[in-house]
Each structure stands twice: as C-alpha cells, then as structure tokens.
Amino acid sequence: MSYILGYDPDTLREQVDPVRCEGRLDEIGEQRSLPALLERVWLLKVLDRLDDALVLSEQSVRVARMAGTRKDLLRARILHATVLQVRGQLAAADQELTACAEEADGQGWAGIAAFAYQHRGKTRYDGEDYDAARTDFKRALFLRQESGAPDEQLESTLLAIDASERRRMRSSVAS
Template sequence: MRLDELGSLRSLSALNEKAVLLRLLDRLDEALVVANEAVRQARFTGDREQLLGARVRRAQVLQYQGKFDEAITELTGCVDEARAHDWTALEAFAVQSRGKCHFDAKDYENALADVTAAVFLREKLGASKTDIESSLIAVAVVQSFVDRSKTAGDEPRA
C-alpha cells in the first residue's frame, strides 16, 4: 500500500523509500533502477551525506541480487567515506550492511568483524539499549556460524 501511496513521487526521500520497499518485496530489478535514480539525484543535489545513504541502499539491493562482490566494494567505499567525515551514524549503517553482505556470502569472519564494529559505533552514538541489544544478537548469531565452521573443519573465507 505504501508503494502505491508513493506513486510517481520523485523526491529523494520517496525514491529511497521506494527502493527499500521494492527490495523487501523482492522486486529487485525495479529496486535497482529506483536506487540508481536516488544515487543520481543525491549526487545532483550535492549533499554528500544523502548520497552516501543512497549508495548504501543501492548496495543492499545488489546484495539481495546476490552480487556480493559489487555490494561489498560499494559498502567499503561508503564505510571509508563515512569514517573520513566522522559521520558515525552512516558509518554504522554501512558497516552493518557490509556485515550482512559478508554473512550472506558465507564470509563469517568478516561478517563478525563488521557486526561487532557496528555495535561499538552504535554505543558511540548513544543508541538505545534495544538497538544495541539487537546488534549484540547479530554478533552472537554470526559468532555461532564462525564457531560452527571451525568445528566442521571448514576454514571461513577471509
């Protein structure tokens, strides 16, 4: 219903929301088109923080498409830029997204490093106890996959 409400709106916030909704609905080709449009629009406005957020959302679509290498490359650039500008909230968003991408790619060691870093960034931001607890649950889940892969004798990808 919300997607219908957004209709043909072309504001950056509408495009970002549409990209997320389309991704969640598994309409990934459409989501990528809209995410690319959001990145172009953010680039045009000159607001680098908004551009960075749009790039993370586009990388999430790539992740859902199974294009893990592309998504990780994009997210690494986002993490680096956010860190360079001390945009801690965006850095946490990008590093958590990259951790999820590593996890989906079965690269549990790097996933663990990223989700752990996201916890510390959220603590630095003064995030709510609920947000930090949900991040700690993610760390525990990824840690269990790392432990399981070591027990099975498989070496996780580095």
C-alpha cells in the same frame, strides 16, 4: 513508523508485513523526492522486487549526486549496495559498502558509518566470511552506541553478532 517486525536469525533479513509495505508503496506513489525514492527502494527490496529496487536505487544515487548532500549520497549508495547484496552481487556490494564506510568514518559520521558497516557485515555473512562479518557488526555496534542509536538498531546488531558467531562455530566444527 517501522515496517520491520524483526530479523530472521539465520539470514539476518528484515521480516516485514508485506501488506503494510505494499500499502506504503502505494501511498508514496511516484514521488520523486530523494527521501521518497530511498523509501521506495527499501520497500521494493524487502518485498523481493529486486529488479525494480535496482533500477530505482540507481536513480536515487543519481538524484542524490545531483541534488543532495554528501550524506544523502552516502545513504543512497549504501542502499544501492544492499540491493546488490540481496541480488547476490556480493563483491560489488562489498566494494561499495567499504568505500562508503571509509568515507563516513573519515568524516566522523558515526550513524552513516554504522549503517555501512552493518550492511557490509551482512554482505560478508552472505559470503560465509563469518569472521569478517562479526568484525563489521562489532564496529557497527560501537558506532551505533557512540551515536546514540535507538534500541532496535542496537538489538539488530547484537542479533547479527550472535548469528555470525554461531555460523563461525558451525563452520569450524564442520571443517
């Protein structure tokens, strides 16, 4: 079940029902499995509880490193980077997402690479580098199409491409 109701067309942030997200957070409780940790990180992030999300995302990376697969570790690192991005730590998020995207690309893991490129695009969008953001979103779209991603993922990427193009046009007119 998706907790995402849509995406803000200007910030590209997920729009969620906070009551449902809080309810899910309560359901998960203190479970320590990697999937539960990752879900808790995401829920805390979208609920804007960023300090808690950061601590838990660091823990999820450690758990994935010790007990998960390489794919698990990449997912945990990407999610950790998204928390950094929302906290405004754009350089650190960009660096981590670049490393994750390159590793996933090198392994041929299109779905994970698309996840990394999508979020690196959002990081660059937040940093007002709209050309680079657009390039990342287009790469994410290609990879998502290649991996047979669901329509909602394709739509979110198309929305991001449109937003970066609008912002790029606005910034070029303003300069």
